[in-house]
Amino acid sequence: MKYQVLDKKDTRSGFGAGLAELADKNPNVVALCADLIGSLKMEKFIEKAPERFFQVGIAEANMMGIAAGLTINGKIPFTGTFANFSTSRVYDQIRQSIAYSEKNVKICASHAGITLGEDGATHQVLEDIGMMKMLPGMTVINTCDYNQTKAATLAIADFKGPVYLRFGRPVVPVFIPEDMPFEIGKGILLQEGTDVTIVATGHLVWESLVAADELEKEGISCEVINIHTIKPLDEEIILKSVEKTGKIVTAEEHNYIGGLGESVAGMLSRKRPTKQQYVAVNDTFGESATPEELMHKYKIDAAAVKEAVKRILEK
Amino acid sequence: MSKSIEELKHLATQIRRDILRMVNAVNSGHPGGSLGCTEFFTALYGKVMNYKLPFTMEGKNEDLFFLSNGHISPVFYSTLARFGFFPVSELATFRKLNSRLQGHPTTHDGLPGVRVASGSLGQGLSVAIGAALGKKLDGDHNLVFSLHGDGELQEGQIWEALMFASAKKVDNLIATIDYNGRQIDGDTDDVLNLGDLHAKLEAFGWKVLEEKNGNDMETVISILERAKAETGNGKPVVIMLHTEMGFGVDYMMGTHAWHGKAPNAEQLEKALQQLQLEAASDY
Numbered sequence: 206m207k208y209q210v211l212d213k214k215d216t217r218s219g220f221g222a223g224l225a226e227l228a229d230k231n232p233n234v235v236a237l238c239a240d241l242i243g244s245l246k247m248e249k250f251i252e253k254a255p256e257r258f259f260q261v262g263i264a265e266a267n268m269m270g271i272a273a274g275l276t277i278n279g280k281i282p283f284t285g286t287f288a289n290f291s292t293s294r295v296y297d298q299i300r301q302s303i304a305y306s307e308k309n310v311k312i313c314a315s316h317a318g319i320t321l322g323e324d325g326a327t328h329q330v331l332e333d334i335g336m337m338k339m340l341p342g343m344t345v346i347n348t349c350d351y352n353q354t355k356a357a358t359l360a361i362a363d364f365k366g367p368v369y370l371r372f373g374r375p376v377v378p379v380f381i382p383e384d385m386p387f388e389i390g391k392g393i394l395l396q397e398g399t400d401v402t403i404v405a406t407g408h409l410v411w412e413s414l415v416a417a418d419e420l421e422k423e424g425i426s427c428e429v430i431n432i433h434t435i436k437p438l439d440e441e442i443i444l445k446s447v448e449k450t451g452k453i454v455t456a457e458e459h460n461y462i463g464g465l466g467e468s469v470a471g472m473l474s475r476k477r478p479t480k481q482q483y484v485a486v487n488d489t490f491g492e493s494a495t496p497e498e499l500m501h502k503y504k505i506d507a508a509a510v511k512e513a514v515k516r517i518l519e520k
Numbered sequence: 521m522s523k524s525i526e527e528l529k530h531l532a533t534q535i536r537r538d539i540l541r542m543v544n545a546v547n548s549g550h551p552g553g554s555l556g557c558t559e560f561f562t563a564l565y566g567k568v569m570n571y572k573l574p575f576t577m578e579g580k581n582e583d584l585f586f587l588s589n590g591h592i593s594p595v596f597y598s599t600l601a602r603f604g605f606f607p608v609s610e611l612a613t614f615r616k617l618n619s620r621l622q623g624h625p626t627t628h629d630g631l632p633g634v635r636v637a638s639g640s641l642g643q644g645l646s647v648a649i650g651a652a653l654g655k656k657l658d659g660d661h662n663l664v665f666s667l668h669g670d671g672e673l674q675e676g677q678i679w680e681a682l683m684f685a686s687a688k689k690v691d692n693l694i695a696t697i698d699y700n701g702r703q704i705d706g707d708t709d710d711v712l713n714l715g716d717l718h719a720k721l722e723a724f725g726w727k728v729l730e731e732k733n734g735n736d737m738e739t740v741i742s743i744l745e746r747a748k749a750e751t752g753n754g755k756p757v758v759i760m761l762h763t764e765m766g767f768g769v770d771y772m773m774g775t776h777a778w779h780g781k782a783p784n785a786e787q788l789e790k791a792l793q794q795l796q797l798e799a800a801s802d803y
């Protein structure tokens with residue numbers, strides 16, 4: 206495989222590292238947190254720029270409003286809490302005070318998806334991409350490893366407009382080269398192939414690379430594309446690939462309703478109807494267990510990607 | 521911004537005429553709270569607030585105002601137009617297709633004077649706090665004003681914001697509560713009693729000022745000036761401003777019925793007769 210495991214780290218630490226760098230690089234960046242500093246890895250930012258950090262307590266709605274207000278004289282607020290409390294809990298605050306009001310707030314959401322693990326379904330949001338992508342003007346990003354999360358954190362500070370940045374809790378392989386540029390709205394062709402296109406986001410990117418590697422040994426050639434920006438979607442890279450393969454598998458840690466797969470299907474149905482298989486959670490809530498156990502049970506791991514590729518080849 | 525009291529009173533009557541004509545023209549909108557807050561708006565923009573024209577979103581080195589109870593957009597729009605933020609003639613587009621004067625205020629269409637969308641209640645205090653924190657970071661000593669309905673205080677986010685502002689000593693902020701005791705479904709006491717609001721706000725750590733005559737121009741100016749004098753002392757300041765919903769139009773007062781209902785042609789005529797001006801300059 207072209208990509209190797211460089212290290213093993215959680216994506217949220219990539220966010221923390223990016224934010225800490227922004228403390229030095231951009232004096233307009235401010236950070237807010239709703240009582241989850243450690244979970245969001247915001248300590249270094251606070252150490253470097255204590256006057257630009259606001260602890261709001263367990264009051265996420267207030268946090269979103271304060272963030273909106275801080276943008277008015279040019280500050281660039283980064284809010285930090287779990288994905289569930291960054292979206293469904295505060296959807297109307299985001300909708301009115303941030304999205305409709307066109308405020309330059311960066312909503313940074315950790316512990317997204319089922320790999321939050323043992324805390325269970327109350328905290329495992331699997332609907333957040335759907336909610337956020339439906340808001341006009343919202344950019345939606347789901348990063349796949351430490352390096353990409355750090356790069357995305359830096360990139361969104363330079364981008365004007367509201368952004369939802371989604372990352373996770375578990376320690377996972379680091380495989381994106383540290384110097385790979387992060388371009389909002391541009392997919393990454395990770396591996397070329399001819400039989401099937403796999404489009405993956407978040408933790409499913411590594412799983413897809415592993416699946417593609419194993420399938421290659423069985424004589425199946427997969428093209429693997431990382432779509433980190435779900436909205437706006439890089440249509441060109443997907444269309445170019447399915448032009449060649451004619452088949453697509455989408456892979457994500459999200460409900461199949463509202464996720465990346467749905468965005469891809471919608472785009473392809475308009476521009477180039479293509480056979481598609483989903484690797485996603487099947488419209489259900491999660492449960493308590495280890496991330497690995499849950500990825501296996503809910504069929505969002507390398508084995509599930511392999512199965513999906515084979516299903517689409519059988520049809 | 522150095523208008524005499526007489527000029528301000530004259531302007532308030534003109535604004536009331538605008539409010540009634542605007543809601544009548546589209547047979548929708550919220551005249552009750554708008555009429556009740558007319559003295560507040562006229563005093564704020566005519567005497568109290570230090571603002572600059574032309575309008576900039578950033579509002580550096582000037583006072584800022586946030587309307588949290590966005591449904592009283594008619595009084596907000598008329599005030600902004602009468603104080604030169606945009607042409608008075610544009611009031612005729614209120615709630616019509618392709619207008620910048622949406623039913624509830626928005627930044628989406630670039631209307632000068634509006635810095636955040638409001639309408640879904642309970643969000644404006646948090647936004648005002650954020651703007652106030654931004655001013656502190658910049659060493660900008662100007663103030664942030666906000667206005668809220670009393671019914672709006674039933675929203676939980678307000679209490680998150682009240683708690684935050686005192687705990688973090690956001691003392692460059694003056695929130696005013698339009699304390700008219702009425703909301704869509706009836707009297708606030710009946711819908712969901714706010715209890716001893718004065719004591720609650722004090723318990724939340726705010727400097728609380730209460731004014732019974734919220735529809736008297738001199739009084740409103742003086743309570744706002746008192747509030748300004750209370751800023752910078754480590755506490756956020758709140759004014760409980762007693763107003764009368766529908767003030768200035770006899771049949772709209774003493775009831776919640778005109779919270780969100782427009783007068784018809786005959787009712788409008790009757791209302792305008794009670795708000796006559798020697799030199800009215802209706803749009």
